[in-house]
Amino acid sequence: MSNKELSDLSLERKECPKCGALWINGEHYWSGTGKKGNELDLAGLVCNNHGDETCINPCVGMEGGVTWQKRLTELSEDFPE
Secondary structure, three states: OOOOOOOOOOEEEEEOOOOOOOOEOEEOOOOOOEOOOOHHHHHHHHHHHHOOOOOOOOOOOOOOOOOOOHHHHHHHHHOOO
């Protein structure tokens, strides 16, 4: 027998069947960019308006985070014309 130490490294990947958002080892990543995301922002921008019973975002139904209305308001303030 070998005394070689083995790693307990593992990878868990979940993909939302509705929007394609990814969770890798419990961390959310945006489907379009692959950048690390925020589950509450995902809920405000996507899940709460377009999700259904297949949505796997743990923040679906929660209020807060970024919404399209919030982004539009910020754009209007930054670019009033």
